[in-house]
Every structure is written in C-alpha cells, then in structure tokens.
Amino acid sequence: MKYLADLEFNEDGLLPAIVQDVDNDQVLMMAYMNEEALNKTITTGYTWFWSRSRQKLWKKGETSGHHQQVEEISTDCDGDTLLIKAKQTGGACHNGYYSCFYRSLNDEAEFEVIDEKVFKPEQVYENQ
Amino acid sequence: MKYLADLEFNEDGLLPAIVQDVDNDQVLMMAYMNEEALNKTITTGYTWFWSRSRQKLWKKGETSGHHQQVEEISTDCDGDTLLIKAKQTGGACHNGYYSCFYRSLNDEAEFEVIDEKVFKPEQVYENQ
Numbered sequence: 237m238k239y240l241a242d243l244e245f246n247e248d249g250l251l252p253a254i255v256q257d258v259d260n261d262q263v264l265m266m267a268y269m270n271e272e273a274l275n276k277t278i279t280t281g282y283t284w285f286w287s288r289s290r291q292k293l294w295k296k297g298e299t300s301g302h303h304q305q306v307e308e309i310s311t312d313c314d315g316d317t318l319l320i321k322a323k324q325t326g327g328a329c330h331n332g333y334y335s336c337f338y339r340s341l342n343d344e345a346e347f348e349v350i351d352e353k354v355f356k357p358e359q360v361y362e363n364q
Numbered sequence: 365m366k367y368l369a370d371l372e373f374n375e376d377g378l379l380p381a382i383v384q385d386v387d388n389d390q391v392l393m394m395a396y397m398n399e400e401a402l403n404k405t406i407t408t409g410y411t412w413f414w415s416r417s418r419q420k421l422w423k424k425g426e427t428s429g430h431h432q433q434v435e436e437i438s439t440d441c442d443g444d445t446l447l448i449k450a451k452q453t454g455g456a457c458h459n460g461y462y463s464c465f466y467r468s469l470n471d472e473a474e475f476e477v478i479d480e481k482v483f484k485p486e487q488v489y490e491n492q
Contacts, residue, residue: 242467242475254382254391261389263382266445278473311475312464313457317394319465329441336440337447339370345406347370347439 237275244316245271250286253318255296255328257335258307264328265336267296269318281306283322300360302326327354330361365403372444373399378414381446383424383456385463386435392456393464395424397446409434411448428488430454455482458489 245251250268257264267285269277273293276284283296283304297303304322311318329336332353339347373379378396385392395413397405401421404412411424411432425431432450439446457464460481467475 238472238474239469252380252394254394256391263384263391263447265440266380266382278469308468310465310468310478312393313459313461313466314464315475317464319391331441333441336442336445337438338441340436340438341367341406344366346366347443350438 239278240271242311242315243274244314246316248288250288251316251318253283253285253320255283255304255320255322255324257324258321259323262335263337264304264322264324264334274318277306277320278309283320296328297325300326300330302328302355302360304328326360330357332357332360367406368399370439370443371402372442374444376416378416379444379446381411381413381448383411383432383448383450383452385452386449387451390463391465392432392450392452392462402446405434405448406437411450424456425453428454428458430456430483430488432456454488458485460485460488 249270253269254266255264270286273284273286287294302325304324306322308321327334332355333351334354338351340350342348377398381397382394383392398414401412401414415422430453432452434450436449455462460483461479462482466479468478470476
C-alpha cells in the first residue's frame, strides 16, 4: 500500500486516530489503528480500530450499530497520527454521548459533564 | 489538583492532547502532555507539551511565536485523551501549514498535500 510510506507506526505498530464529525466538526473520539485496521477502514469505508485492552480488531458500531462512514483520511506532518472525518450514526461514545469528549474543566479545576446523552447505553448494549 | 482524579496517564506518564481551533473547528495537531505540561497549560492559559524526542517541556510557539491560547480543556470517557480548544496564532505546523493535518489520502491511496502554507518556516525559524 503506497500510503504506508508516509506513516510512522509506533513501537506497538499503532497510530492514534482522531475521529472528527464531517457534518458538525465535533471531535468524537480517539482510538488506535494498526496496519490491518487502517487497511480495513480504507477498503470498507467504515472505521476499524485495534483494541489494546482486548488485543483484537473491532469495527466501530459492530455492537451498537453506531458506525462511522469515512469521508476523508489525513495524516499529520510527522505521519504518526491520523485524522478521520466521518459521518457518525447514533453516538460515538459507549456512555451514550455523541462525542467521547463530554467532560470539560470548570472554574473549580474539575471535569464536569457538559453534554446530554443521545442514547441509552443500557438499551443499545442490552444483549451484551 | 482535583482534575487528576479523572485522568489516566499512560505508562510513560503522558496523555495525547488533540488541539482544535476554537474559531474554525479545524483539528490542528496532536502532541503529548505530562502532568507538569497540563498544569502549566491550565495555569498559564497557553499550551505546553512534553517532547518525547527531546525529553523536555516546551511551550507551543516558544520559537515561532505561534502560540495557542486555551479556551477549553476536555477529556474523553476513559480519561486517557485530552481535547484542547484554542486560539491559534500564525500556524500550528512547523512546516508552515495552519494545521499539521495538511495531507489527505487521494483516490490513488497516496497522501497528497491539500492545504496552502500560511507562513514560511525558513523565515520563522531562521535564528534556530
């Protein structure tokens, strides 16, 4: 794959991949891709990642149906991070929020929830 | 610091930090913060990072003047990634682009430059 020449996978063979909503520009999540996950993302048009905790490939939305349809894949100046612009179905966060970044620092230097849930995780993941 | 209770630094004591332009929502760069860099970012209102290659703290823009004034700091559901919304002076990328993500995959599966430079690196870094 010609694109591999421009990428620098880390010592674990992974690249951090930032997913950004192509419609509203919200940053949705950050997860890791290995070469196979990136290849599947490119060939299928949906995001795939490598789970470091489960040590397996996973397709975003394989359980929830909340997949991400890829519109654009960019890399940074060092080729060691990816930026994926995608159409998000449902919500990106397994906690029920549209974006995983639903907590922000407030004036008391505490992270505070700033968003509303868009789905109920207990319903989406009830068969798990 | 109360916010530390919600964060999970990795085995090297680092958190990936995504910087997003607060005005146009472009994702500008991704770099790493250790606890001291995050603390300096919060107390000074400008982004500081930990350089893994140089093994030192650095303030974004300390050479170029292209600093990032912080507007909001968020974390994700796992507390292992930060999202920083900031006002960017000049351009974020040391190669002269506004965003470090200036190359996207084209139909030939090659990364292609999609942006124009906003400054000349050889002028900005000429005294280095």
